[in-house]
Amino acid sequence: MTSPVIFSSEAYSDPGKIPFAHPTVLFHGHAVDEREESAIQLGGDAVVRRVKVAYDSQTMTLKIGDGDVGADDCCELFGKYISDANIVLEATSMDFSELLCTIRALIELGVSRFQVLYLEPQDYSRSNHGNDLFALSELIVGYRPIPHAVVDLSSDDVEAGVFFLGYEPERLERALEEYQMIGSKEIKVVFGVPAFKPGWELNSIVPHLSILNDKSSFQVAYCAANDPGSAFDCLEETRLSLQMGNRMFVAPIGTKPCGIASAIFASLFPDQVGVLYDHPKKKEERSKGVSVGHRYVVSIQNQT
Secondary structure, three states: OOOEEEEEEEEEOHHHHOOOOOOOOEEEEEOOOOOHHHHHOHHHEEEEEEEEEEEEEOOOOOEEEEEEEEEHHHHHHHHHOOOOOOEEEEEEOOOOOHHHHHHHHHHHHHEEEEEEEEEEEOOEOOEEEEEEEOEEEEOOOOOOOOOOOOOOOOOEEEEEEEEOOOOOOOHHHHHHHOOOOHHOOOOEEEEEEOOOOOOHHHHHHHHHHHHHOOOOOEEEEEEEOOOOOHHHHHHHHHHHOOOOOOOOEEEEEHHHHHHHHHHHHHHHHOEEEEOOOOEEEEOOOOOEEOOOOEEEEEEEEOOO
């Protein structure tokens, strides 16, 4: 079976050397630290327009540049930015919901090729309560639906789910508490292995061990933390296992590259895939320094 999407990945030890074609339109989110600020400024003069995208989970609206629109009706507003330009999504600064809405709109507008950038950090900020804890989110709003990706977890038609996990075990705990019916479904939890740096995988695996001991039916899987293609394959494996007519959900609460894959996956299969997401507010100065930069070229294949 032919994959509906092809990922091409390049890594740069110096993110400033990531090539940009002229003219480029770069969509980005709100920067909270040096890493995200530097990512937004990549591209120099090749970037003719930098367009900020902001999603409001309470009103389910998007602010795109100077315009506001409902997230379920944003294609026209995105459309005015993409004519005759190379499209780049700066994912380091974008929240998952912003990535999802942007990617879905691009696909609906017939954009078959775009690029996504992501800069790894040198380190993540630690909590004052201990060096084993991380200070990544200031506030986690809670699991709220995103237009065009709504899933009814109480439905028997929702057969399976995939959680990409990161450094914040309370996010999985909250999902299992709020949606106890998840325990009756085929659940796969995915850790980023290999991690961005050797040993970082323990920062994700160890905090989740107590939860997984209580949920022995959950399948544990792994995909490279910085590889959207690997994450997409992990999701596709679950989709192809579904009974005819059934659906699945994805909870992208792990690394950003896994979130990129989840956004593309949910956009390509809206009739089969819903999203479970808790809309964290990123903490200021949540990361330190800039490490490897990634350029992912995404090619959407013809859908029949």
